Amino acid sequence: MKYSKRNNLILLFTTISLLVSSLFYGLTANAAIIMKFSDLNKQHPAYSSVLYVTSMDYMNVYKNAAFKPKKAVTKADAAKFVGKANDISSEVKLASHISFEDVSHKTSNYSYIIALTSIDAFDHGSKFYPQNTITRQEAAKLIVNAFNLPIKTGKEYVDVTKHNSYKDYISTAASYNILKGNSSKKFLPEKKMNRADFAIALKKALDAKDELDESMAEEIDSMPDSSDSDIDETEDDD
Template identity: 25%
Template sequence: MKKTLFLCSTVLALSLIATPALAASDVPENYRFHDEIDYLIGKKVITGYDDNTFRPDNVVTRAEAAIMIGKLKGLDGTQKATQFTDVSKSSKASGYIAAAQKAGYLNGYPDKTFRPDAKMTRGDMAIVLGNVFTTPLSTELNFKDVSSNMKAFESINKIVSYNIAVGYPDKTFRSLDAVTRGQFSAFLARGLEPVFKNDTHMENSYLRDKTKIYSYRLDDGTTLNSRYTEDSKLAATGESLGFLWENYTKDEDDIFYTENETDDMYAIGYPYSEYVVELVYPIQKGKVFNIDNPFAPKSKITGVNVTVKTGYKTFTNATEVTVPVDPSVKHDTGYKYYMVEGFGNVKTVDLDGKVFYELIKIQ
C-alpha cells in the first residue's frame, strides 16, 4: 500500500505532493522499500542504472554512500583531487567523497585511504547517518551484540532512538552485516520523513503516528496539541534537537520531548534530562514499575483491555496504570492513566475521578 507523505520540516500538517512512480523496473510496488526508493528518486538523492534498474539488493559501497549523502545534503560533486591515496580525481565519486569528508559526514582510515569499494556495514551506516541527521539524544538500548566499547555504540543508540534504523526480533543489531541499496534508501528516507519512521515501530506498539497532530483537553479547559516536528530546539541554547514531539498550547511555551519504546518499556524523555517510564512489557496486570526511579512515581498495571471513554472515541483495549497516593506529598490524590496501542496515553484521571488529560481530536 502506498504511504501518504507529510512534509514535516516546517509544518507537519502540510502534505507532500506525490511524485509519479519513479522506481526502477526491478523495484515493484510490493517491494518492501518501494515507497522509500521512489521518494528519494523523486528528490534526486538516488538514481538507478542505465538499464532502468535500481538493483536494490546490491550492497552499498562507501563511494556510493558518499554520492547519496552528497546529493542529499546538496554538496558539490564536481570531480576533484582528494586527500585519499585510493581516490583519484578521475573517480566518479571523488567530488562527493571530498565534500562529505570536509563536512564531517564520512571519514577515511589512518593509512590515508578511503576504501571506496568497501561495503558499508550497518555499524558504518549508523555512524554516517548520525553525522548526517540531527540526532543528539538517545536511549541506551540493549542489543545483545552491541557493547559500549564499539566505535558505533553511541551512533547506533541515536539512530534507533530517532527511528531511522531498527534492530532484529532476536534483539541484535548486526552491525557487521552489509547494507543493501534498498536498506540504505530506507534509512535515508526515515531520516527525512516521519511517515517512514512509523515503519520502525514494533508490532503492537504504543507509539503514536508521527504524521498526525493529537489534541488533548486539560483540566482547566485548555487544549494541548502534540505534533512530531523537526523544528525542535533546546530552550536554553537554541540547539537544534532534530525530530521530536512538541506540546504546545495557545499561551504556554512549547515543550519538546521524545517518545521511546523498547522491548522492555515505553518511556517519555526530555532533552538532556530524565526519562519517565510509563509502561513496561510484557504487559501483565499487577506488575509494578518505577520502583527505584527518582524521576517517576511507583506505578502499577491495574487493568488490561479496559474500556475508557475519551472525547475522541471510546477505547476497549486500554491498559490501566495506577499511581497511588504518595503520603510524603501534601494534597496528593494519586491518579490513573490509560495507555492504548498506537495512541499512547489517552486519558489521565485522579483517584476521585477528576479528568486531568483527555484525547479529544486527531488530525
C-alpha cells in the same frame, strides 16, 4: 492579407498545442518511469522509500527502469546518496587537511567523500576503501553526522559492545527509527547494506530531520516576543 493572418493564427495555435502536448507527454513519461520499476513492485517493503528517493534524484535508477534493490552500496555511492539528500554540493570547497591514499580527484564521488569526511561522517584513516560495501554501523555514523541528528544513547544490542566506536551512532540511528535491531536484540553492525536497505534508511533519516526542523520552528515560534515584554521605558528626570 486575411489569409496570411489566418495562417499565422493557425500556426501559433498549433505551436502552442504542440508545446503543451510535449510538456504533458514528458511529465507523463517521467511519472511512468518513476512510478514503475522493472524489478520492484508496490508490495516490496522498500517501494515507497525507493519511489521517494529516486523521484528526488537522491538515488539513481538504471536502464530499463531498474532500481537493482539487491545491489551492494559502496562507500563511495553512500557518500553521493547522502550528500545529495543532505544538500551537500559536489562543488563544495574541499577541506585541505582531508586526504586518503586510495582516493584522488579521479575517484567517483570524490567531492562528496571529502566533504562528508570533513564533518566526521566517515572515519578518517589512511585509506577510505571507496569500493567496499558500507556496513550498517558505518551507515549509522554517516547519516547521524551528515544530518546533524542529536545523539541519543540508551539503545543496547547484544552484538554492540561498549568498546564499539559506533555505539552512540547506532543508538541514535535506532532511536530515530532509521536503522533498528532485530527481535533477538541484535543490530548486526557489520552487515553490508544493499540499495533497498539504504533507500529505506535514507528516507527515514529525511523524515527524522524534517520532524526535528519542525519541532525547532515551533519552539522558536512559541518563544515570547521581546517587543511584548513589559519594560519601563520612562526616562529619568534630570
